[in-house]
Amino acid sequence: xxxxxxxxxxxxxxxxxxxxALQDVDFTLREGDIHAxxxxxxxxxxxxxxVLTGVYPKDAGQIFMKGSEKPLSIKSPQDxxxxxxxxxxxxxxxxxxxxxxxxxxxxxxKGALTNWKQINAGAAKILESLGIPxxxxxxxxxxxxAVQQMVAIARAVDMDCKVLILDEPTSSLDExxxxxxxxxxxxxxxxxxxxxxxxxxxxQVYEVCDRITVLRDGMxxxxxxxxxxxxxxxxxxxxxxxxDDLSGMQKQETAAQEEVAQTPVLEAAQLVxxxxxxxxxxxxxxxxxxxFTGLLGSGRSECVRAIYGADRVTGGxxxxxxxxxxxxxxxxxxxxxxxxxxxxxxRDGIVGDLSVRENIILSLQVMKGFFKPFxxxxxxxxADEYIKLLDIKTASTDTPIKSxxxxxxxxxxxxxxLLSNPVYLILDEPTRGIDVGTKVxxxxxxxxxxxxxxxxxxxxxxxxxxxxTCSRLIVMRDRKVVxxxxxxxxxxxxxxxxxxxxxx
Amino acid sequence: xxxxTNNTTAGTFKAFLLRLVRRQIFxxxxxxxxxxxxxxxADPSFFAITLDQNSAGDxxxxxxxITILNNASELAILAIGMxxxxxxxxxxxxxxxxxxxxxxSVVLRVLCGTNSRPETLQAPIIVAFLVCCVVAMLFxxxxxxxxxxFKIQPMVATLILFTAGRSIAAWINNNELPIISxxxxxxxxxxxxxxxxxxxxxxxxxxxxxIALVLKFTNLGLYAQSVGINAEASRLNGINPTWIKFITYxxxxxxxxxxxxxxxxxxxxxxxxxxAKDIEMDAIxxxxxxxxxxxxxxxxxxxxILGAYVIQFLTTTLFKFNVVSSALPAYKAxxxxxxxxxxxxxxxxxxxxxxxxxxxxxxxxxxx
Numbered sequence: 001x002x003x004x005x006x007x008x009x010x011x012x013x014x015x016x017x018x019x020x021a022l023q024d025v026d027f028t029l030r031e032g033d034i035h036a037x038x039x040x041x042x043x044x045x046x047x048x049x050x051v052l053t054g055v056y057p058k059d060a061g062q063i064f065m066k067g068s069e070k071p072l073s074i075k076s077p078q079d080x081x082x083x084x085x086x087x088x089x090x091x092x093x094x095x096x097x098x099x100x101x102x103x104x105x106x107x108x109x110k111g112a113l114t115n116w117k118q119i120n121a122g123a124a125k126i127l128e129s130l131g132i133p134x135x136x137x138x139x140x141x142x143x144x145x146a147v148q149q150m151v152a153i154a155r156a157v158d159m160d161c162k163v164l165i166l167d168e169p170t171s172s173l174d175e176x177x178x179x180x181x182x183x184x185x186x187x188x189x190x191x192x193x194x195x196x197x198x199x200x201x202x203x204q205v206y207e208v209c210d211r212i213t214v215l216r217d218g219m220x221x222x223x224x225x226x227x228x229x230x231x232x233x234x235x236x237x238x239x240x241x242x243x244d245d246l247s248g249m250q251k252q253e254t255a256a257q258e259e260v261a262q263t264p265v266l267e268a269a270q271l272v273x274x275x276x277x278x279x280x281x282x283x284x285x286x287x288x289x290x291x292f293t294g295l296l297g298s299g300r301s302e303c304v305r306a307i308y309g310a311d312r313v314t315g316g317x318x319x320x321x322x323x324x325x326x327x328x329x330x331x332x333x334x335x336x337x338x339x340x341x342x343x344x345x346x347r348d349g350i351v352g353d354l355s356v357r358e359n360i361i362l363s364l365q366v367m368k369g370f371f372k373p374f375x376x377x378x379x380x381x382x383a384d385e386y387i388k389l390l391d392i393k394t395a396s397t398d399t400p401i402k403s404x405x406x407x408x409x410x411x412x413x414x415x416x417x418l419l420s421n422p423v424y425l426i427l428d429e430p431t432r433g434i435d436v437g438t439k440v441x442x443x444x445x446x447x448x449x450x451x452x453x454x455x456x457x458x459x460x461x462x463x464x465x466x467x468x469t470c471s472r473l474i475v476m477r478d479r480k481v482v483x484x485x486x487x488x489x490x491x492x493x494x495x496x497x498x499x500x501x502x503x504x
Numbered sequence: 505x506x507x508x509t510n511n512t513t514a515g516t517f518k519a520f521l522l523r524l525v526r527r528q529i530f531x532x533x534x535x536x537x538x539x540x541x542x543x544x545x546a547d548p549s550f551f552a553i554t555l556d557q558n559s560a561g562d563x564x565x566x567x568x569x570i571t572i573l574n575n576a577s578e579l580a581i582l583a584i585g586m587x588x589x590x591x592x593x594x595x596x597x598x599x600x601x602x603x604x605x606x607x608x609s610v611v612l613r614v615l616c617g618t619n620s621r622p623e624t625l626q627a628p629i630i631v632a633f634l635v636c637c638v639v640a641m642l643f644x645x646x647x648x649x650x651x652x653x654f655k656i657q658p659m660v661a662t663l664i665l666f667t668a669g670r671s672i673a674a675w676i677n678n679n680e681l682p683i684i685s686x687x688x689x690x691x692x693x694x695x696x697x698x699x700x701x702x703x704x705x706x707x708x709x710x711x712x713x714x715i716a717l718v719l720k721f722t723n724l725g726l727y728a729q730s731v732g733i734n735a736e737a738s739r740l741n742g743i744n745p746t747w748i749k750f751i752t753y754x755x756x757x758x759x760x761x762x763x764x765x766x767x768x769x770x771x772x773x774x775x776x777x778x779x780a781k782d783i784e785m786d787a788i789x790x791x792x793x794x795x796x797x798x799x800x801x802x803x804x805x806x807x808x809i810l811g812a813y814v815i816q817f818l819t820t821t822l823f824k825f826n827v828v829s830s831a832l833p834a835y836k837a838x839x840x841x842x843x844x845x846x847x848x849x850x851x852x853x854x855x856x857x858x859x860x861x862x863x864x865x866x867x868x869x870x871x872x
Binding site: 308310329330331334340342347348349350351352353354358362363365366367370371373416 | 720721722723724726727729730733734736737738739740741742743744801802
């Protein structure tokens with residue numbers, strides 16, 4: 001056990017069928033430290049936390065806590081709680097219809113009789129000492145989300161927690177609430193509580209954290225003291241690209257860089273939706289491929305969803321081909337020739353039990369109208385054409401789409417978008433979770449579409465892919481647009497410095 | 505696999521059987537065949553159809569088969585609407601029985617006016633029917649709004665009308681039980697003079713034709729299934745899930761109106777607390793028997809309708825064997841459990857698997 005450490009995890013491994021979720025990961029948390037756990041999606045952050053809190057059993061490795069020489073076995077969240085490990089999740093897991101005090105003591109009172117007076121007094125004391133603006137007898141639901149989270153933290157503190165895990169606590173808070181939460185975190189830090197802070201917001205990490213542990217693809221990249229790790233370094237470690245390599249890397253496809261004729265297809269000014277991204281301006285030219293880039297949760301998807309009318313648009317002006325248009329629901333966008341491939345294929349894209357054929361014609365069919373269904377022969381012809389064009393591997397056009405592989409499902413959804421013959425395609429993570437060959441096919445297709453005069457917005461978590469296809473990148477950080485890169489600025493290192501924000 | 509054996513005709517036959525077993529409509533067909541077989545063995549006279557004279561002196565067909573086809577009409581019509589509601593909203597409307605009481609009450613109210621024993625009809629029958637359709641569709645719309653706009657679970661949302669419906673029906677006629685003496689009103693639930701086949705059978709067939717045409721010439725089927733499987737993906741492709749769910753409840757309302765009209769015509773009066781009692785459960789069962797997932801999504805309309813006839817076949821068979829009417833539900837429950845378990849995809853996959861294992865052995869034996 002290291003000096004001053006409150007928790008130590010050594011050589012943690014966790015396998016899921018076909019996936020190494022964690023491989024030989026070490027993690028050390030010191031007393032009175034706020035320790036950021038960083039990594040992109042799928043890096044293994046949540047798996048590590050679930051192993052620590054007993055949600056998943058670990059396949060290998062040891063966990064130590066201060067005061068115990070033997071490795072601990074944590075088999076359930078209850079075990080973890082007994083050891084003083086408490087977790088506060090992004091979604092509140094308390095009971096909103098109980099009072100604040102009841103929530104703090106639920107499941108912890110002994111015996112059949114409960115002295116509520118005493119409990120309320122105890123709760124009041126804790127709330128006051130932590131500076132949480134809530135009354136013990138107030139119903140929890142009447143508190144703001146931030147206060148609810150603080151109550152969850154207060155509960156943890158009262159249970160004598162030594163390790164506090166905050167899993168994305170700030171994603172539904174506004175700036176003022178975040179400041180309050182940080183003050184509470186610093187209070188706890190002063191009391192010697194070790195805090196593990198999981199977040200996607202870089203600014204917040206640099207505001208309160210002492211150390212950062214970076215994970216990537218289930219492996220430990222390293223543990224760093226915050227002063228020693230500039231933002232750019234952090235971003236490059238999360239993405240797995242060394243800066244030196246990156247600056248030397250040149251664009252491989254020159255075609256994408258060619259200046260495109262300046263005829264705007266879609267122009268949006270101060271567009272804002274209910275999804276919580278700052279109002280943004282956006283333009284795309286005929287035959288242009290542009291992209292939104294930024295870390296996960298930076299607001300990329302929310303921007304394109306606002307353009308497509310997938311979320312409720314609350315402000316801004318949209319013009320198509322110079323004409324002002326109103327896009328308030330997906331059908332409006334479709335009728336104006338805008339097509340959208342959603343980020344989460346399974347949740348928003350495929351209609352699982354329907355056949356490949358029905359999935360392909362769906363969008364065009366809706367545009368054609370309720371009373372004008374395609375005949376079976378027409379539908380078959382469309383399906384056959386696109387199955388051939390995109391080389392979709394399916395037993396027949398009647399096969400339910402859910403029985404296809406991920407890559408082929410994605411191609412079917414792409415076929416659906418292409419069939420409706422849009423002038424402007426939005427592709428949000430079209431290559432996620434699919435094999436390399438299909439990825440390349442899709443990138444080629446995007447470039448071909450642009451050459452045919454269509455406009456495409458391409459979003460991908462993989463920056464090389466964006467660099468190969470896009471001639472202009474809009475960079476986002478913490479839910480606002482922070483920059484736009486084009487021409488010679490389109491390099492990995494430039495993207496990273498812009499994502500990281502200002503420094504260097 | 506059967507196709508690998510040299511006995512190709514047997515092989516293809518088995519492959520054909522295997523395909524048949526996997527077809528959704530196989531379950532209600534198989535259930536029907538079992539019932540037919542049972543009756544054939546027990547008493548072949550079950551299938552006799554005779555030409556008798558009814559009380560009015562007209563020649564009419566009678567026999568158990570005719571009874572089944574006749575009595576299943578309301579259920580088959582309801583099964584149409586229930587299938588759509590199930591598909592789009594992933595839940596069922598349990599208020600159809602109560603709604604039939606309302607629809608029937610409306611028909612009587614319009615035909616009788618304020619007098620509960622009128623000498624002559626106070627309005628043309630067609631007007632009564634149309635008013636009944638509008639009212640039933642409005643109640644369907646009420647359910648539909650609760651489910652689609654307020655996102656209340658279908659069973660909970662329709663529980664309201666399930667509870668209140670029969671009281672509303674009684675209130676419409678000031679709690680009186682009007683009786684219609686006009687003979688022509690009875691034609692729709694019984695026989696039209698000169699035609700030996702019960703009228704409800706024609707009405708049910710007409711409803712099936714209408715829904716077949718609607719499904720062929722509109723996208724109702726595609727949209728309802730798409731919304732039931734993945735509402736968010738449907739929305740992003742321009743479908744309005746709220747509207748589609750709503751419209752299925754309105755269509756079910758129309759089915760309720762037609763069924764209710766047949767029901768009152770059968771007796772020329774109605775008893776608010778008994779009419780169409782428990783029919784909602786039979787309608788839901790028909791959907792389930794048709795192999796449709798009660799959680800929504802893909803549906804097979806012919807299978808649902810066939811399911812309705814299977815249920816009536818079962819009821820009539822039990823009656824024939826003198827099962828006391830109070831014991832009827834218990835017998836039905838047993839049969840239903842067996843059928844529903846057999847139709848569960850899990851069990852069907854297992855059956856298909858076992859079949860596959862047996863088939864090659866048999867084929868080899870045959871080859872020898």
